[in-house]
Amino acid sequence: MSDALSDRAPTHVVIGGGVVGAATAYALTLRGERVLLVEQHERGHHNGSSHGATRIFRQGYADPEYVALTSRALVLWEALEGAAGEELIVRTGAVDHGRAEVVDAIAAALTEAGIPHETLSPDDAAARWPGIAFEGRVLAHATAGCIRSDRAIEAFLTLAERTGLADLRFDTRVTGLDDHGDDVTVTLSDGSTHCSSSVVAAVGSWAPTLVGDLLAGRGAGLPAIRVTQEQPAHFPSHLPDQAWPSFVHWAADDDVYGLLTPGEGVKVGFHGTGPVVDPDHRDFTPVPAEAERLQAYVARYVPGVDASKPTFISCLYDNSPDEDFVIDRRGPVTVATGFSGHGFKFAPLLGDMIADLATGGAAHPRFSLSKPSPSGTP
Incomplete structure (x- = not known):
């Protein structure tokens, strides 16, 4: 019944x-x-x-x-x-760095909302967070994590x-x-x-x-909801857990995010670059060329981890246009x-x-x- x-x-x-x-x-x-x-x-x-x-x-x-x-x-x-x-x-706090027009717009929006934040030079940011190599504008806010x-x-x-x-x-x-x-x-x-x-x-x-x-x-x-299979990865950290903020790199090509997962490493991934899939029929397997590209990115911009030892993750994105x-x-x-x-x-x-x-x-x-x-x- x-x-x-x-x-x-x-x-x-x-x-x-x-x-x-x-x-x-x-x-x-x-x-x-x-x-x-x-x-x-x-x-x-x-x-x-x-x-x-x-x-x-x-x-x-x-x-x-x-x-x-x-x-x-x-x-x-x-x-x-x-x-x-x-x-x-x-x-943990969060750091944004990269393209000036994006980081400056974030700073303006945080200022308008009255949310405390600070701007740093790439060198000063690297001294505070040695696990990350910064470029362009750098912005940090402590309410994040x-x-x-x-x-x-x-x-x-x-x-x-x-x-x-x-x-x-x-x-x-x-x-x-x-x-x-x-x-x-x-x-x-x-x-x-x-x-x-x-x-x-x-x-x-x-x-x-x-x-x-x-x-x-x-x-x-x-x-039109775009469903993709994304492949971030965890990388073993050389640094203590407290050394890692969450971070977003507004890079010249694809945007990149990262954060610490205690016990698993630092998760780093490109935003929304995976192949379009049927959510009921997916292989959970990294695209080899994209895996290599992520490791190359990490080797250059995340020196605080071992880029040669990724543990890949498979997840679905569902995004509107x-x-x-x-x-x-x-x-x-x-x-x-x-x-x-x-x-x-x-x-x-x-x-x-x-x-x-x-x-x-x-x-x-x-x-x-x-x-x-x-x-x-x-």
């Missing part, structure tokens, strides 16, 4: 147990809402975009709107740390469970979505069906195949995608924003499905 017929039927079905789905489930339970969260893979899996032990938290955006969102997210991260009783952001990402996801899930309002089901696929107008019937691989007036698809790279047609049928197509998030609702369906490369830092705020939508709130104009595409076509 369908759970939807019981007196404990969920008010919301959240599809996706990565950081965005987990944060959404928690945000909904904090509002007293009953939630069923379903995830096609096991708890803590490595098949999507959320896995791994660390992600960067930084406020260094050239866009003032995103800087403001980082400040809102930081307040919620601190609240989550209090609720979970553990440190989730390790304040590393998110303990695997622990953060567990915190969202565990706290949602503790409310008694969340039913979490892993290794459970969605096998059908039937749109009835005011509600949607969700059919699951465990044989159950759930009819709900609020279905949240927080599925990242799987959004186009899961809800693309459903949204199009409601006259609201998704933007302008790299803005996509968060909107049409009828009973809320979609959340386009977060890769910079979304994790906003997780508790994203959960709040999606919970707002799922309970009748309005979409953020910048992230809505109605926003004109970068080419000017709706």
Whole structure:
């Protein structure tokens, strides 16, 4: 018998147990809402975009709107740390360096937001952080650091469970979505069906195949979500852990990010350069030429690690054409995608924003499905 017929039927079905789905489930339970969260893979899996032990938290955006969102997210991260009783952001600080027009724009946005920061010469920066070779402008801000990402996801899930309002089901696929107008019937691989007036698809790279047609049928197509397989790597560090800030190099070619993962090394990767893939059919194998290019970059710009001993990681990116998030609702369906490369830092705020939508709130104009595409076509 369908759970939807019981007196404990969920008010919301959240599809996706990565950081965005987990944060959404928690945000909904904090509002007293009953939630069923379903995830096609096991708890803590490595098949999507959320896995791994660390992600960067930084406020260094050239866009003032995103800087403001980082400040809102930081307040919620601190609240989550209090609720979970553990440190989730390790304040290592962050450094941006490279192209002057980008670094200067970041400095201007941080100044406008009142966020303390400092500029340094490449030589002064190298003296402070000898593990990194700097070029061009250098900017540091201390509010940044590393998110303990695997622990953060567990915190969202565990706290949602503790409310008694969340039913979490892993290794459970969605096998059908039937749109009835005011509600949607969700059919699951465990044989159950759930009819709900609020279905949240927080599925990242799987959004186009899961809800693309459903949204199009409601006259609201998704933007072209580009799904790629990225291949950052951990490199063994020659230096103590405290020597490493998070860092972004706005290089002449591809932008590069890095951060320490304690016990694994310094993670370094190009931003969004991987091959386009089908998220259900990928090989998890590094592209040899790109692996060599990353090692060459690290040998030149990250002298504090051993560039000859990478441990490659495979993860999915799902990005909209302008790299803005996509968060909107049409009828009973809320979609959340386009977060890769910079979304994790906003997780508790994203959960709040999606919970707002799922309970009748309005979409953020910048992230809505109605926003004109970068080419000017709706």
